[in-house]
Structure formats: C-alpha cells, structure tokens
Ligand code: SF4
C-alpha cells in the first residue's frame with residue numbers, strides 16, 4: 001500500500017477534476033493507494049483543527065502530487081513542506097510543470113500587475129493594493145521545479161486522466177515513467193499537404209471542417225489557423241480504455257494551444273514554431289503577440305520575462 005498526499009497551489013481546480021475523472025480506474029487503484037492528504041476531498045487543516053499549531057502540518061507520504069505553480073509565499077512554503085514529506089514528487093498539470101496560463105503574467109513587473117488590477121481596470125473601483133492577512137506574492141510565477149526538486153512530470157491543462165493512471169501504476173510497480181518525445185502532430189489525423197495557400201487568420205476564426213470527420217480536416221496551420229502541434233508534446237489524446245488516439249483539441253476541431261509543453265525540456269517552442277510556419281509558407285512575423293501565443297502555458301522557468309515597454313507588442 002502506497003500513501004499519497006496531494007496539494008493544490010496556484011490553480012483553477014481543473015487538475016483536481018481530472019483526478020476525479022479517472023473514474024472507475026481509480027477504484028482499481030484504490031486497494032494499492034491510501035490518500036492521506038488531499039484538500040479538495042478531505043478537510044485537513046494546515047495548523048491543527050483550530051489553528052493551535054505553529055508548524056505547517058502535512059503527513060508523510062510515499063508519493064506527493066502537486067497541481068499549480070507558485071505565485072505566493074504560502075504556496076512556496078507548502079511546496080517545500082510537501083518535498084520534505086513525500087518520497088516521490090509529481091508535478092501535476094501545466095501550471096505545476098511550467099507555470100501554466102498564470103505565468104503569462106511573467107511578461108509584466110509585479111507593480112504593473114497591481115496597478116492594472118487594483119487601479120487600471122475599468123470594471124474595478126480604484127483602491128490600494130490589499131496586504132492585510134494575505135501571503136505576499138512572489139516576484140513572478142514559478143514552475144514547481146524552480147522551487148523544489150520534481151521527480152515526475154504529468155503535463156496538460158488539465159492532465160489526461162489516462163496518463164495519471166499510467167504514471168501511478170508505473171510507480172506502484174517500481175517502474176520508470178516519462179512521456180515519449182513525440183509531437184501532437186505525430187498523433188494528428190488531419191490531412192497535410194506541407195504547404196499553405198491561406199493567409200494567417202485570427203485565432204477564433206472558423207476552420208473548414210465536416211463535423212465528426214477528422215479524415216477530411218486539413219491541418220489547421222495549413223488553413224492559416226495557428227496550431228502549436230509541431231512544438232507540443234503528445235499524450236493528450238491517449239484513451240483510457242483503448243480506442244483512437246486523437247489529440248484532444250483536434251478531436252473538438254480546434255487547434256492545439258500547446259498545453260502539454262515542449263517536446264524536450266531544452267526546446268525553444270517560439271523559434272521552432274516560427275520555423276514550422278515558415279516551412280509551409282506562412283509569415284510567422286505576422287502572428288499577433290507571438291511571445292504570449294507561443295509560450296502560452298510555459299512562462300515559468302524564466303521562459304517569459306518583462307520586456308522594456310517599447311518591446312511589449314511583437
Ligand atoms: S494546468 Fe490548467 S487545469 Fe490544471 S490547474 Fe492549471 S489552469 Fe487549471
């Protein structure tokens with residue numbers, strides 16, 4: 001029996017829902033797993049039931065799973081405590097693996113964010129930045145492995161439940177787990193002609209497709225709709241109980257947004273994506289706000305930083 005502790009840091013909650021989405025397979029795993037800490041399911045106070053303790057209290061566990069990156073000092077403290085208490089630590093989801101969508105904020109200085117949110121937004125009454133009884137924000141959003149050592153990565157926004165099962169099963173059997181270095185394009189059933197006779201479209205413009213018929217769908221990039229499949233790790237379409245392996249967004253007739261992150265940790269998706277677009281005849285320099293577009297989920301690990309004001313729009 002392996003004990004498991006799960007924590008959520010700077011998250012939206014989607015990754016926790018993905019854990020519950022494991023469904024019946026979770027029942028198969030439960031005889032071998034004992035969840036000892038999981039705030040989304042179990043009431044467990046950090047400082048004792050009535051706040052009587054002075055030390056953050058997370059139980060020892062064989063496996064720790066953390067969703068969410070790190071945006072404030074409390075999350076940093078919890079991540080450090082999880083690292084101390086857990087034998088193997090898993091980064092769950094793109095926020096934990098790379099900073100995720102919240103790390104788009106890394107394109108701005110902290111003070112600019114405060115000014116925008118509390119004083120520069122048309123829908124908000126201008127006020128001071130709140131500070132009482134709140135943990136201070138960190139200077140930027142950090143991916144989990146920028147703060148503590150991570151043993152295993154399960155990317156995705158949210159993760160694919162089938163991959164959580166595969167990773168946990170491997171751990172329980174003492175086997176290694178990692179996702180293969182393949183791209184989303186490698187699993188994509190769309191038709192490719194290796195050239196585009198379209199110009200770039202706005203991201204929300206419709207693609208040409210026949211509902212239910214992937215076979216007749218032409219590659220989104222070739223249709224002029226930016227798809228990050230060439231620079232994104234595959235795995236999102238892995239089925240839980242057999243069946244076809246079609247990338248999740250393509251299955252919904254949408255282009256890949258890059259949530260599984262780079263195919264290799266040392267890759268530069270922005271440069272690689274510009275080459276992929278140029279190779280089919282599209283002018284990548286015309287992509288609006290391409291720094292954010294090509295780094296949408298991976299702004300942690302110092303991939304996104306504030307630019308001088310003059311360089312903000314590319
Ligand atoms: S990776 Fe996506 S689903 Fe998971 S917490 Fe972050 S934003 Fe939510």
Ligand code: SF4
Nearest residue numbers: 185188219220227229
């Ligand atoms: S670019 Fe997108 S649509 Fe084209 S093959 Fe790759 S994943 Fe499929």
Ligand code: SF4
Nearest residue numbers: 236249256257258259
């Ligand atoms: S197609 Fe791309 S954005 Fe969509 S789930 Fe898969 S990796 Fe994520």
